[in-house]
Amino acid sequence: MSIPTEQKALFLKEKQGDYTIGPYVVDQPGPGEVLVRVESTALNPVDWKIQATGYFVNQYPAILGSDAAGVVVALGEGVTKFAVGDKIFHQGFFTNRLGTFKQYTVIPAEIAAKIPDNLTIDQAATIPLGIATGAIGLYAHGWERGGAELTPPWQTGGSGKYTGQPIVIFGGSSSVGQYTIQLARLSGFSPIITTVSPHNNDLVKALGATHTIDRRLSPSEIVAEVKKITTAPLQVVYDAISLGPTQEAAYEIVAPGGTLILVLPSLIPKEKATPDKKVITTYGTVHAPEHKALGVSLYQNLTQLFASGDIKPNPVEILPDGLASIPEGLERMKKDLDASICAAKNPQTSRNGQYNH
Ligand SMILES: NC(=O)c1ccc[n+]([C@@H]2O[C@H](COP(=O)([O-])OP(=O)(O)OC[C@H]3O[C@@H](n4cnc5c(N)ncnc54)[C@H](OP(=O)(O)O)[C@@H]3O)[C@@H](O)[C@H]2O)c1
CATH class of the missing domain: 3.40.50.720 (NAD(P)-binding Rossmann-like Domain)
Structure with missing residues (x-):
């Protein structure tokens, strides 16, 4: 599987600034991590709140995005939980390396789970946060x-x-x-x-x-x-x-x-x-050191919890234009607090983006 050295990412240009799509390096997975080709990413209220308030993020231009589903394309040292080609889902975080509004991202394997056969990749992307x-x-x-x-x-x-x-x-x-x-x-x-x-x-x-x-x-x-x-x-x-x-x-x-x-x-x-x-x-991230152990145990069980139907995913709506759909989707979410928006797919794919509820 050939992996590019550069990818497209959606950047928030500056604190409380505008969005733009630009190039970003494809990070290498470190020990215990995997590199994922993001097929679908979900939108959450925190994304528009970061743009509106400047909270949570200190470095700009910033790549946001807390939810992803995609395909494992490379394994870091010591990873045995997944193989290249596995479809997985995971939570992103508020750094450019871990943000999910881009085409490739890295994640520690211990806080990622295989997507069960009964879920679409878009449904899976709406789960983690x-x-x-x-x-x-x-x-x-x-x-x-x-x-x-x-x-x-x-x-x-x-x-x-x-x-x-x-x-x-x-x-x-x-x-x-x-x-x-x-x-x-x-x-x-x-x-x-x-x-x-x-x-x-x-x-x-x-x-x-x-x-x-x-x-x-x-x-x-x-x-x-x-x-x-x-x-x-x-x-x-x-x-x-x-x-x-x-x-x-x-x-x-x-x-x-x-x-x-x-x-x-x-x-x-x-x-x-x-x-x-x-x-x-509460602080709903499995990336927080104090929640890592609970997150690891959650991710050990997530595939089975969804495969069995014990937990069902949210209803999902797909946005049409991948990364380019995200600013408009977030604007819609901000204006319509009654709506909940999820997921825009990798712009490399023809069908990209989704809107939850
Ligand atoms: N602390 C954390 O770590 C953390 C993590 C995730 C999210 N959050 C925050 O949690 C909140 C929810 O996030 P979310 O993604 O779950 O939201 P969401 O999916 O966008 O929720 C939208 C839904 O909330 C319902 N709603 C709105 N106002 C309500 C009210 N007064 N009473 C009852 N239901 C109401 C509406 O449902 P109906 O159509 O039924 O009215 C609406 O469809 C956001 O403020 C988000 O920023 C915090």
Whole structure:
């Protein structure tokens, strides 16, 4: 397989600047890494937020992109997990070497997984960031950027461990929310209560939600609806939206001694916060040193979890023009916060790009 020395990448030219497509070196895989020809990459809210705010990235021009699926084209020293030609998916990170808005990228083999036969390469590209955020929020340890310290369902004693315990997931139809519902189901939680627009009731119930609440209700109305469904103490509440109103309702319902997992910084007013409710803004990346071990164990199990149908991918929409589609897709996502955009395929392919939901 011939590998070029240079590739095309989508660059954010400068902090809060414009995008441009330009040349970038094809990195060599280091020890334990593989080089992947990216066939599909997913778009996430963080991508437009980086352009809008300048957060997360310090070096420009910058290559963004946190999700990829593609074909292994070279193996670094010591890699036995994959062979050249394997189709794999993995999470990118906020550096030019690991960003996925380019044609080739590298990844440590231990945090990549083979794509099972029942998934398309585009579906696979939409999985990594969403599932990492759900899994780290539920299963990681630590208050700082960690999670609720539950036992993952793929580890000994974890499957069904929380049977009979209720959970509330705000934003069940979001990418993060869909994976969090499915992980909660595998962990045994019941009821699984989630807030969505009514048109997504069937989607989230198919994933394992037992009760849906219209997300357009006010925070106090949502709290009242939850209380009609369960009076058991809510030890775990996951807010996959984490805007002011969802945090307000989520903090209200989490039980003393329980954990509220947020995906954005806490907006809970100091005067309302009580020390007996743990509030964690999770950090959904398996590249973070503190989440590496959980990430490795997740990636050891991801292929089977999707092959068995225990976890299903998000609905996917394909964008038409590869890397060139990404700026417009991100603009659409920014303007339409109700939409969730995923994936643009490698511009070398004829069919390239996808839009989630
Ligand atoms: N901390 C981290 O490491 C981390 C990682 C990943 C993502 N995030 C953040 O998590 C958030 C979600 O990301 P995502 O990719 O999962 O989003 P997404 O897929 O784009 O979510 C879009 C969906 O959210 C739902 N939604 C919007 N407002 C809602 C509300 N008030 N209540 C309930 N549902 C609501 C809408 O569903 P309906 O159509 O049902 O209304 C919409 O379709 C973003 O802010 C993202 O930046 C953080």
